[in-house]
Amino acid sequence: xxxxxxxxxxxRHRIGGFWKGIFQFSTIIGIIMLALLLITIINxxxxxxxxxxxxxPQSLAINGxxxxxxxxxxxxxxxxxxxxxxxxxxxxxENPLEDLTEDELYAIAIEKVVQQEILASWSLxxxxxxxxxxxxxxxxxxxxxxxxxxxxxxxxFILSSASSDPLNAGVRTALLGSLLVIIITIxxxxxxxxxxxxxxxxxxxxxxxxxxxxxxxxxxxxxxxxIYGMLGLAIFVRVLQPLTSGAMFxxxxxxxxxxxxxxxxxxxxxxxxxPLIIINAQEAIRAVPDLLRQASYGVGATRWQTIWHHVxxxxxxxxxxxxxxxxxRAVGETAPLVVVGAATYINFDPSSVFSKFTILPIQIYQWxxxxxxxxxxxxxxxxLLLLIMLLTLNATxxxxxxxxxxxx
Amino acid sequence: xQQRSYYETVTVHNYKEVRMLTSTASLxxxxxxxxxxxxxxxxxxxxxxxxxxxxxxxxVKEVNLSIESQKITAIIGPSGCGKSTVIRTFNRMNELxxxxxxxxxxxxxxxxxYAPNIDPVEVRRRxxxxxxxxxxxxxxxxxxxxxxxxxxGFKEGIGQPSMQxxxxxxxxxxxxxxxxxxxxxxxxxxxxxxxxxxxxxxxxIAVKPEVILMDEPASxxxxxxxxxxxxxxxxxxxxxxxxxxxxxxxxxxxxxxYTAFFSMDEDRAGILVEYDLTKKIFTNPHxxxxxxxxxxxxG
Numbered sequence: 001x002x003x004x005x006x007x008x009x010x011x012r013h014r015i016g017g018f019w020k021g022i023f024q025f026s027t028i029i030g031i032i033m034l035a036l037l038l039i040t041i042i043n044x045x046x047x048x049x050x051x052x053x054x055x056x057p058q059s060l061a062i063n064g065x066x067x068x069x070x071x072x073x074x075x076x077x078x079x080x081x082x083x084x085x086x087x088x089x090x091x092x093x094e095n096p097l098e099d100l101t102e103d104e105l106y107a108i109a110i111e112k113v114v115q116q117e118i119l120a121s122w123s124l125x126x127x128x129x130x131x132x133x134x135x136x137x138x139x140x141x142x143x144x145x146x147x148x149x150x151x152x153x154x155x156x157f158i159l160s161s162a163s164s165d166p167l168n169a170g171v172r173t174a175l176l177g178s179l180l181v182i183i184i185t186i187x188x189x190x191x192x193x194x195x196x197x198x199x200x201x202x203x204x205x206x207x208x209x210x211x212x213x214x215x216x217x218x219x220x221x222x223x224x225x226x227i228y229g230m231l232g233l234a235i236f237v238r239v240l241q242p243l244t245s246g247a248m249f250x251x252x253x254x255x256x257x258x259x260x261x262x263x264x265x266x267x268x269x270x271x272x273x274x275p276l277i278i279i280n281a282q283e284a285i286r287a288v289p290d291l292l293r294q295a296s297y298g299v300g301a302t303r304w305q306t307i308w309h310h311v312x313x314x315x316x317x318x319x320x321x322x323x324x325x326x327x328x329r330a331v332g333e334t335a336p337l338v339v340v341g342a343a344t345y346i347n348f349d350p351s352s353v354f355s356k357f358t359i360l361p362i363q364i365y366q367w368x369x370x371x372x373x374x375x376x377x378x379x380x381x382x383x384l385l386l387l388i389m390l391l392t393l394n395a396t397x398x399x400x401x402x403x404x405x406x407x408x
Numbered sequence: 409x410q411q412r413s414y415y416e417t418v419t420v421h422n423y424k425e426v427r428m429l430t431s432t433a434s435l436x437x438x439x440x441x442x443x444x445x446x447x448x449x450x451x452x453x454x455x456x457x458x459x460x461x462x463x464x465x466x467x468v469k470e471v472n473l474s475i476e477s478q479k480i481t482a483i484i485g486p487s488g489c490g491k492s493t494v495i496r497t498f499n500r501m502n503e504l505x506x507x508x509x510x511x512x513x514x515x516x517x518x519x520x521x522y523a524p525n526i527d528p529v530e531v532r533r534r535x536x537x538x539x540x541x542x543x544x545x546x547x548x549x550x551x552x553x554x555x556x557x558x559x560x561g562f563k564e565g566i567g568q569p570s571m572q573x574x575x576x577x578x579x580x581x582x583x584x585x586x587x588x589x590x591x592x593x594x595x596x597x598x599x600x601x602x603x604x605x606x607x608x609x610x611x612x613i614a615v616k617p618e619v620i621l622m623d624e625p626a627s628x629x630x631x632x633x634x635x636x637x638x639x640x641x642x643x644x645x646x647x648x649x650x651x652x653x654x655x656x657x658x659x660x661x662x663x664x665x666y667t668a669f670f671s672m673d674e675d676r677a678g679i680l681v682e683y684d685l686t687k688k689i690f691t692n693p694h695x696x697x698x699x700x701x702x703x704x705x706x707g
Binding site: 205206289291292293294295296297298299300301302305309310313314 | 499529611612
């Protein structure tokens, strides 16, 4: 006797279609959220602004020569007549005015004498769809101001250091800080992480101690980053202060030699992403086919030769991908570095790994918490820069992976 | 007399197994009287009371086997009878399996390779291996052959072949040279399965082994590639001792001089049932289990 088979194909297809719809919906939600994020950022990166000046540049003209066409001597005269002697003295402590170039003098004149400021700003979408309204509003509310289109994300923005004046503020300090911190992080965590992964996968025997270690590394990857900040504060800033402040080498800045340095920050982030790198590298090493190891042992290779010549080259794409993803997480980390003591406002470039520092996410946070609307635009521009950095890192990961894959 | 001494050895080991083993032992002894006591350096390899455990499971039980030099010995038997395990203990590859444990001794030209002062790396250099699935390194054909020689201290000198010549020599011995001489810098993985397997053989002989272990070298290949490997084995036997594990009885009958038939006892541990000249095993086996397997009634 054979069983009766019911014709249920339409129902099965319906159920399949239902689930497919759910999966599609989740994907679409994700894409929409990403698009919204990008739109919010770009919305603030460019748009109309009204720029006013405390002093009308035309009133500064000497013998009918406008400020922007002035010679060096005239610019010096303008500065000396319009600025207080105390301010001049402060400015000339390092460089006498006569040593500066024409462009630099002009920039100082605009910043200190004319004192341009932003009276109002609009977002990109506003500026596009409500262009006429903005023109009318600007003419009515700020008759002296000049309405112009301003893009906040410019080369100047990337290259100028932090400033309390939004027109001159840039991210150079934070960018350099971030780059230096991340370089230290990479140089510390990559060799250590890959080394640990090689040991755990290729050398360590399968006993309970090693299993405990492996499990705990996985757990460490899930520890909140602020905890790593506390650890960094306790170990690198406090205990290892002579090392991390540079006092040990006699190179530290005595004014800031307190361990809250780029080195401490880099080491803390290295600690933070070490478990991630180890786990990823372990996965990559485990994915190396055993046949390859056996082939190597079979011709009389030692364990080290097998690892160096066969296991590592085969695992490198995976290791690099994992490492770069971990590093891009470190680039965006804020909390642990707040604890370690990143400065919220500094306007000089880091001179060495023993300098005080700030990093991009902290600069962004600092700008968003300012009351003036202009800083929101700066924050958006900085976020855009951070996103570009992250995308570049991830693209590098993909390129490297494909390159090494094709070599296999 | 000889038979008696073997009997006693077994008794000492495990009284309960005596009855079962006696039949096996006596059959072996009829042909290979030296089996029992002497370790004879004229044999390429000898296993003495070789048992292999994976964790608590005994996969191979008290195997005694002597492999003739410069002959092809085939190991046949049903799946799971420990054939592969046995030949992997012959060059200490099996200890790469984390849970594996070996008891007893394996002698290579009279020396116990499991003695404490023996380096397994040197053992694997002198006892090469070809695996079931072709596994060339993901490198150029040239590098596949050259690498093993290089890491084992290959030196060019007066009266010595250069690396170029040595690679050519090995590839010729592996009957692959004519097919690859113009593309030595291409990846070993670009070759066909049969070519890859011959590349693996070339790689194995490049480190000048004395014994080549082959673990089902043709089971992943098509019939024509299989035939080529078999021809190659015949040629290599002039210079090397070859031990080949195979699923394929026809293959064993075609290529080997000696055949060892493995089976499982009631604990599913692999045992050596019968070991003899291939001709004899396939025409006039002593053990009913061998006969059953050969004729396809069992296994």
